[in-house]
Amino acid sequence: MTVRLLTLAIFAAPLFAQAPGPRDAAARIIGHQVVESRAFEKLRHLTDRIGHRLSGSPQLEQAVAWAQAEFRRDGLTNVRAEEVQVPKWVRGVERCEIVAPANHRLALLALGGSVPTPAGGLTAEVVEVRTFEELERLGEAAVRGKIVLYGQAMVRSGEDGPGYGTVASLRTRGAVAAAKLGAVGALIRSLGTASFRLPHTGATHYEEGVAQLPFAALAAEDAELIHRLLEQGPVKVRLELGCSTGPDVPSANVVAELPGREKPEEIVLIGAHLDSWDVGTGAHDDGAGCAHVMDTMRTLVALGLKPRRTIRAVLFTNEENGLRGGRDYFERHKDELERHVAALETDSGGFRPQGFGWTAGEGADRLLRELVAPLRAIGADGLRVGGGGADISPLARARVPLLGLRVEGTRYFDYHHTEADTLDKVDPTELAQGTAALAVLTWGLAEHAETLPRPPLRAEDAEAQGQRRRPER
């Protein structure tokens, strides 16, 4: 009898698929991801068959086409590419060597957006600093004509010391700071947490009216070598970068929807970014996020879960070196943003999910706690104030509640922005768990009678109101 009831319950499930309770829906989503996840398969295609996806590369446009085809095959609607002009930066020859007091070839990657060196490279003495304050203290007399090395090491998530958030500004603003004191080039110890002679790239920025310096990241070992040699005397380095920036080229955000059954005009956005750096295959960053999003959408369709509100998946273009996708989305959908009830991004890798960070109005945690409660079983019900993602960050100006998927991040910066960010680093089970976590919260946000309270307008956004666009970061 019990068995027959259970059997009935299982097979009757599609009959009440329209609006199961939150725990029922979560159980079905999690079970589906355990048994039928396609997240890894999607990620495998994106990384192995398409490859890296730098803005301006044919691979990124292949990915744009493939993602649309996948969404259609998986039964989503309103699948489309929203065109976005993106920068085209191309890595060229990259050479760096210590030429005195000994000769060493160094392992490096130009930072994304860097200008090239003069043809034939440049040779100069190195001056090392760990912070901008130290650079300022040295002053122009010590820096003019030199190559500045930012030698600060970063620590692994959870360890004491400067993490990515602290050191990333050395990479984004280091060329400008060095140029202001008359340096001729800049190097940075890679922002990474493993030491296998593996340089980490990433975006750097220039400022109008300040000389543009060639800027590259060295493997941790090579930064340490220069540090040790500097203890004994002057160190001279030859740097040659052949990178170049061409005119903007067209790319696109890929959009797909699961229309709402009651309030189709209200939108829960879930996003990740489709582009990557041109090293490795962007498996964790952010192929995994794309797989989370794409397989969340497929799962909801496969389970016949029709949400009260519309769920819109957006695979953004050009997160890495321009954020043009996120900005375009904001501009293009300005009139809809009041009806965006939440935006979730996943851009922290395909590791085991831990929960979500959130930026919303006061009291949002009450509803969020209810929505993530079924994720306790897979350890993904943690909530932390503060969270979102780069692509959805412009939506703060429209007071959209922002959320970010949090994952176990100890090893993320071992591979981040390197040749080693490849599929083998992603565990299929962990990727499916992340997908389940994203899908459960997405369903909850789209289905629950209530929506999250909207955050107050941030002071900087209030100030910027009326401007069409913030300056490039």
Next chain:
Amino acid sequence: MTVRLLTLAIFAAPLFAQAPGPRDAAARIIGHQVVESRAFEKLRHLTDRIGHRLSGSPQLEQAVAWAQAEFRRDGLTNVRAEEVQVPKWVRGVERCEIVAPANHRLALLALGGSVPTPAGGLTAEVVEVRTFEELERLGEAAVRGKIVLYGQAMVRSGEDGPGYGTVASLRTRGAVAAAKLGAVGALIRSLGTASFRLPHTGATHYEEGVAQLPFAALAAEDAELIHRLLEQGPVKVRLELGCSTGPDVPSANVVAELPGREKPEEIVLIGAHLDSWDVGTGAHDDGAGCAHVMDTMRTLVALGLKPRRTIRAVLFTNEENGLRGGRDYFERHKDELERHVAALETDSGGFRPQGFGWTAGEGADRLLRELVAPLRAIGADGLRVGGGGADISPLARARVPLLGLRVEGTRYFDYHHTEADTLDKVDPTELAQGTAALAVLTWGLAEHAETLPRPPLRAEDAEAQGQRRRPER
């Protein structure tokens, strides 16, 4: 009174320095290495200021000159360079990419000794095997015209599965085996235990009368990528290697002695190899061994320890791609080898010492246990049957007892033969402990009234007797 006696004992130490008891000597050696070790300083110069030391490179000859100067400065006698002709293999352009079904640049290193590809490279389908048996089963029909990929993964020391000893033959003999079945090139999954897109080089060999195939090692990730793509269909690779082998050039074994006070004609040899691959700086392989040996010699001089027998340090040349140094030593010192009472090599890295492996006559462990007993305090008193080292291996033919320093090897093959074998991977304290362990056993072997029983002649050596030289391995 007690204090005064102690003071007297400490300051009187040099008075009975001629022949302290084994525990006294060990205590002084270990204490000296804790407080006054110069091992790391020597290694730092060798790696940071000289750099990698491939046979035929100017850096190796710089190292030969530097090591002699160091030995002289440290008070050793009979310091000399014994000239040895070594091969000059030079790495050239190295490119490998998957060209179908997708495009991927691969991370690779040509294997040492490899021939180049035809100019412009070669493009062929890949056939993957994990063992020579699998290759044989596939047979010529499946292999002719293809590039053979040896895809076997190796495991970390202490883990279950094929270790370096098992997979190394794929690297040394893989080109020959593939050529015999008509392959046009060969690739191997790097023999290594970490996965950070880091290829591992190493020597490979050819056989007279068999076509010489270009042979390179891929990063583990790239071998796995090919494996995954092969699950879905054919994979085509383009390989271009520009390496070349020139005529032999002169190099040298560096020799230094601490003459015996009673039996100067009896010799305890301690050795390491001064050459390295041309990637990284050979910090663990075998800069650390050179530092062990050099600082053992300096320590004994500094402590005024004059051994009963002569201790001879030999820094061998060309261990990595020829073993010419070890072979030359055997030939040049043939008449002395009967009086070599032991030969110790350190070529397993600068990690925490665990003890020694030994190859000697029956009962040798009794004396060895006595000699290593004082090393229990630093956990370096382990003894294991079987041991020696590549450079001293020819001495087996003269029945010299052979020993090898054993170290904690879990991470050795993370870095072995890669760009990441750099000074930062060596812990100064562990390096000093290794030096202490080597010095204590060296002193014991040179000082003890007894010597180790000599091992019986191995069958293969008995057979080879009369030959001047074994064929190149």
